[in-house]
Amino acid sequence: MKHVMLLAAFALALAAPAHAQMLKPAQVPAAARATFKAKFPLVKTNSWEKEGDKYEAGFKQDGITMSALITPAGELIETESDMSPAKLPA
Numbered sequence: 001m002k003h004v005m006l007l008a009a010f011a012l013a014l015a016a017p018a019h020a021q022m023l024k025p026a027q028v029p030a031a032a033r034a035t036f037k038a039k040f041p042l043v044k045t046n047s048w049e050k051e052g053d054k055y056e057a058g059f060k061q062d063g064i065t066m067s068a069l070i071t072p073a074g075e076l077i078e079t080e081s082d083m084s085p086a087k088l089p090a
Helices: 003-016 030-039
Strands: 020-021 049-050 053-062 064-070 076-081
Touching: 030 064
Parallel strands: none
Antiparallel strands: 020 049, 049 053, 053 064, 064 076
């Protein structure tokens, strides 16, 4: 049963339409880029995606995959980070 649930979840993930649009840095408003640079000054490379009317920066910091959601006006809305299963509490 566990395998069936896992396969169903995987199938749904593949079927879901992608809403993100990859962008070049020049396509991101200067205020959003400036906020990213100010909040994450040690990050040298990142990717940008359009998420609705906001911009999402994807990057790695200290070996952790992260993202930051920023408005066109430069307001940091949220940050997310991936945790490996080894780091999750038991």
